[in-house]
Amino acid sequence: MSKFQRVVYPFSAITGQEKMKKGLVLNAINPRLGGILVRGEKGTAKSTAVRALAALLPEIEVVMGCPFNCDPKNITRLCDRCQARLAAGEKLETTSRQVQVIDLPVSATEDRVVGSLDFEHAIKHGMRRFEPGILAQANRGIIYMDEVNLLDDHIVDVLLDAAAMGLNVVERESVSYVHPAEFILVGTMNPEEGDLRPQLIDRFGLCVEVEGVRDPGERVEIAKRREAFDADPMGFITQWAAEEQAVRDRITAARQLLPKVTITPGLLDLIAKLSMEAFVAGHRADIIMEVAARTIAAWHGREEAMEQDVYEAADLVLFHRVRQAPPPPPEQPEPPEEEQEEPESPEQENEEENQEEEPQEQPEPEQAPPPPEQADSDMEEQEEEDRDEQEQNEQEQNTPPPAAPQEIVFAVGQPFQVKRITHERDRILRKGSGRRSHTKTASKAGRYVRSTMQRKNDDLAFDATLRAAAPYQVHRRREQVAIAIETGDIREKVREKRIGNFLLFVVDASGSMGAQQRMVETKGAILSLLLDAYQKRDRIGMVAFKGNTAEVILPPTNSVEMAHKLLEELPTGGKTPLSAGLAKAYEVAKTQLLKDPNISPLLIIISDGKGNVSIGSDKPLKEALRAAEIIREEERIKTLVIDVEKKGFLTFGLARELAHGLEAEYYKIDDLKADTLVQAVRQSSE
Amino acid sequence: MSELKKIYPFAAIVGQEEMKKGLLLNAINPKLSGILIRGEKGTAKSTAVRALAALLPEIEVVADCLYGCDPDDITTMCMNCRERLANGETLPRAQRKMRVVDLPVSATEDRVVGTLDIEQAIKKGEKRFEPGVLAQANRGILYVDEVNLLDDHIVDVLLDSAAMGVNTVEREGVSFIHPANFILVGTMNPEEGELRPQLLDRFGFCVNITGIIDPALRVEVVKRRAAFEEDPEGFADRWEAEQDKLRRQIIEAKALLPKVQISDEMLFLIAGIAIEMGVDGHRADLIMMKAAKTMAAFNGREEVSEEDVRQSVDLALLHRMRRKPFQELAVDRQKLQGVMAGFKHSHVHSHTHAVK
Known part of the structure; x- marks a missing residue:
């Protein structure tokens, strides 16, 4: 395969972002660190830095001509081909070459990631040959995933599977192959677009968060350098060549020093202490921290790790593993460690099986599937207890990882309740997905991820069909074409979407909500639902109404962080344009349905129902009821009304009336705890 | 080619100066990475983009290259x-206009990124890459009408390649990589939903347009449109x-642009604006700088003036401001003026000699 030499901005010319650069360099020194995840706002040189790193990577010895970059010195890890050659008494020619950075684009399909049958070879020679994919190329190298949070879950599973075993096991399309696949994962992402699955996050040894530089002088420098690069890339690179070489030399020196670097038992204790203070799950953090501390020492040319190295390492290692608070003891039947130890492989298999059995049924919202839940879908209730524990662990991992401390804004006892939510919601989603997959067969929308033999629609997966037909070409009669395809060869595309349910919050932000406690309660309730939506990969949106208008303050998104931020800042005051709010919500839900007919929007209307502004000439309340009627008539939209009117002397019961008009579930906020709210959501979506 | 004639001339579009400016600057400097035009229905958004095609300059390409390499x-x-x-061949050269390639909202992923060439596979049993829309758009404009209705997974693909100017394909049995440097131009009606923040940031510029309020101008719009519909060719000729x-x-x-200089003062002004106005990341600075330079070149000057910076601020910042609920997508004018005035003030004090 040919190389596409990108012209990249030199690493040493990147201004600021020291932590990110440090993290990347450490990985170049020591592959055992297990990669790095760079999170940060847009336009902060994340991708630039990773691409630039490629130029600094050291050279490694590889077997010449081996597609898996086998290490000639490490006989136990050779691929089949090299082993066979060695066994035949052949001497393996070696060559040295730079560690590769292999791109994994978000549009990648499974066949190219794991590798598949080489159909060209099969047609021409009638022989099955394995065509290596990205995992093969990336052996002993780096896999780079830009926008890693947008990657398809199925592809991520495949990656995790291989990463856990260090092997890529291919059993598909009449090829059976195993080859070594040891790689470092490097990912960049913008958290605004939604977060990563906890399993994947934990896979990254290090994690840093980057943000824009605030110093004017530095900003000017950044702009100047970038402009100079854009104007004359080659000239710029030459100008920085000496600096680049200096970094490269320092990395080489550090690599040589690394095996000699020691760490004292005292510092190991410190590492354990730091891990415990951060309430991390499992031991991976400790192990990586130790490795990182030694690598940092090597980078500084020291043969012994120091306390400051440990702290620096902790910063990089614990960032994405910190959890907010100790889990409440009664909820904690056993320490999470045991299961965290080996989180991927067994569960992964489970999932794999599931998908194979009923690919079309693959429930979309559960693509992020906390695997135990997947397991649910075949095994039934008797697993209940078991599952409870697992879910708990899940849930802890799910606690939004970083930047966390100040995130506990709402004094609602979150962790406990959210767990209940996960548990309850689980089932509706499965039901929902049944409905969804039915509609799915009608549409060819979505991302093509892999293929299936099941024939449901005419969504032909041409590549897979060709591969299926290829081995038999020698025996088939071909007329004027190079390849004869029979019905049995036909494969169809399995498409996946990241969209599950769509929860649209319709929040009354009028003055009447201003009675402090009411809004706090409302926000708390929304937050617990948001957290749940986050885990389930639901789409969420928010419409607020106050004064004279309603506004979509959060367009449909997967970003719970955004929702959270907006929720915090949501001001209250003014009149109550209830009908405008309903109309807006209807409009948003309809648009969403147009884009994706498979989702079922759920409007969660939080108000006291005292509409007092109308859009048209009708009385506000009458108009609101008419809007309700329109919403009711769209059968795909479900509704839920949460009445925030306080019990008291004078109650109007207007929200109840509205709920009646909508034929919606009706709840009063007074007797609403987060878990009942979740049940409410469950019932409504059924 | 008669199709081309039927396009409404860019110069005849009434008003909407901000939008026209943004489009023209992009035609001059492709590094500005595009423009997002937000506005109500019937505000000449699409007309303007299509009209721009007629003004685009010629570019030098490798004559027989699918990607129009330079x-x-x-x-x-x-x-x-x-x-x-590398084989010592001399590449055949040709001149052609920069292209405007449409990305319809209904486009499928395989058509966008490219896929396995079915014909080759069936006829010859060979694996070949069939380029998609991104390949066509290399060195041209990729135009997405109703960009906010684009499917999520298509957006992901766009983000991936827009960022690096390279399209990496690993799908359907083919592995391929090709340059995909395009100017992303999108139009949308915000009433139908907003864009994802990451995609929003990929557009160099963003303008909000509204219907014209001045009655006289409105009349002019209608008159010209009527004249055009009656006799498109005659209108175009005029x-x-x-x-x-x-x-x-x-x-x-375009010729002047490489010579345009920007002083440190102006760069500090830009950085100051970006910091004070609270934007995410550094793309705003880069775009403001490039825009200011392009603006100077457009006005035939070799030195960026404060006015150039001022003019570029709106285009570059509108969609990069951190927003609060119930806040329109808008630049805080007052604050901006404060920043600019404050800059001038300190500027006068520290280097009195440098001010005109």
Whole structure:
């Protein structure tokens, strides 16, 4: 395969972002660190830095001509081909070459990631040959995933599977192959677009968060350098060549020093202490921290790790593993460690099986599937207890990882309740997905991820069909074409979407909500639902109404962080344009349905129902009821009304009336705890 | 080619100066990475983008290259051209207009990124890459009407390649990589939903347009439109002189652009604005700087003035401001004026000699 030499901005010319650069360099020194995840706002040189790193990577010895970059010195890890050659008494020619950075684009399909049958070879020679994919190329190298949070879950599973075993096991399309696949994962992402699955996050040894530089002088420098690069890339690179070489030399020196670097038992204790203070799950953090501390020492040319190295390492290692608070003891039947130890492989298999059995049924919202839940879908209730524990662990991992401390804004006892939510919601989603997959067969929308033999629609997966037909070409009669395809060869595309349910919050932000406690309660309730939506990969949106208008303050998104931020800042005051709010919500839900007919929007209307502004000439309340009627008539939209009117002397019961008009579930906020709210959501979506 | 004639001339569009400015600057400097035009229905959004096609300058391409590689710039060439060059071949040159390639909302992923060439596979049993929309759009404009209705997974693909100017394909049995440097131009009606923040940031510029309020101008809009519909060719002919003037202005500005200088003061002003206005990341600074330079070139100057910076601020910042609920997508004018005035003030004190 040919190389596409990108012209990249030199690493040493990147201004600021020291932590990110440090993290990347450490990985170049020591592959055992297990990669790095760079999170940060847009336009902060994340991708630039990773691409630039490629130029600094050291050279490694590889077997010449081996597609898996086998290490000639490490006989136990050779691929089949090299082993066979060695066994035949052949001497393996070696060559040295730079560690590769292999791109994994978000549009990648499974066949190219794991590798598949080489159909060209099969047609021409009638022989099955394995065509290596990205995992093969990336052996002993780096896999780079830009926008890693947008990657398809199925592809991520495949990656995790291989990463856990260090092997890529291919059993598909009449090829059976195993080859070594040891790689470092490097990912960049913008958290605004939604977060990563906890399993994947934990896979990254290090994690840093980057943000824009605030110093004017530095900003000017950044702009100047970038402009100079854009104007004359080659000239710029030459100008920085000496600096680049200096970094490269320092990395080489550090690599040589690394095996000699020691760490004292005292510092190991410190590492354990730091891990415990951060309430991390499992031991991976400790192990990586130790490795990182030694690598940092090597980078500084020291043969012994120091306390400051440990702290620096902790910063990089614990960032994405910190959890907010100790889990409440009664909820904690056993320490999470045991299961965290080996989180991927067994569960992964489970999932794999599931998908194979009923690919079309693959429930979309559960693509992020906390695997135990997947397991649910075949095994039934008797697993209940078991599952409870697992879910708990899940849930802890799910606690939004970083930047966390100040995130506990709402004094609602979150962790406990959210767990209940996960548990309850689980089932509706499965039901929902049944409905969804039915509609799915009608549409060819979505991302093509892999293929299936099941024939449901005419969504032909041409590549897979060709591969299926290829081995038999020698025996088939071909007329004027190079390849004869029979019905049995036909494969169809399995498409996946990241969209599950769509929860649209319709929040009354009028003055009447201003009675402090009411809004706090409302926000708390929304937050617990948001957290749940986050885990389930639901789409969420928010419409607020106050004064004279309603506004979509959060367009449909997967970003719970955004929702959270907006929720915090949501001001209250003014009149109550209830009908405008309903109309807006209807409009948003309809648009969403147009884009994706498979989702079922759920409007969660939080108000006291005292509409007092109308859009048209009708009385506000009458108009609101008419809007309700329109919403009711769209059968795909479900509704839920949460009445925030306080019990008291004078109650109007207007929200109840509205709920009646909508034929919606009706709840009063007074007797609403987060878990009942979740049940409410469950019932409504059924 | 008669199709081309039927397009409403850019120069004849009434008002909407901000939008026209943004489009023209992009035609001059492709590094500005595009523009997002937000506005109500019937505000000449699509008309303007289509009209721009007629003004786009010619570019030098490798005559028989699918991706329209620049024969003078090896850093952005496709694999094939590089290999040919390495083999000592002289690449055939040709001139052609920059293209505007449409990305319809209904586009499928395989058509966008490219896929396995079915014909080759069936006829010859060979694996070949069939380029998609991104390949066509290399060195041109990729235009997405109703960009906010684009499917999520298509957006992901766009983000991936827009960021690096390279399209990496690993799907359906083919593995391929080719340059995909395009100017992303999108139009949308915000009533139908907003864009994802990451995609929003990929557009260099963003403008909000509204219907014209001035009655006299409104009448003019209707009159011109009527004249155009009645006799498109005659109308186009009448505007040809104006169109030509713009065309020449673009070409001249393009030639001048590499010579345009920007002083440190102006760079500090830009950085100051970005920090004070609270934008995410550094893309805003870069775009403001490039925009200011392009603006200077458009006005035939070799030195960026404060006015150039001022004019570029709106275009570059509108969609990069951190927003609060119930806040319109808008630049806080007062604050901006404060920043600019404050800058001038300190500027006068610290280097009195440098001010004009």
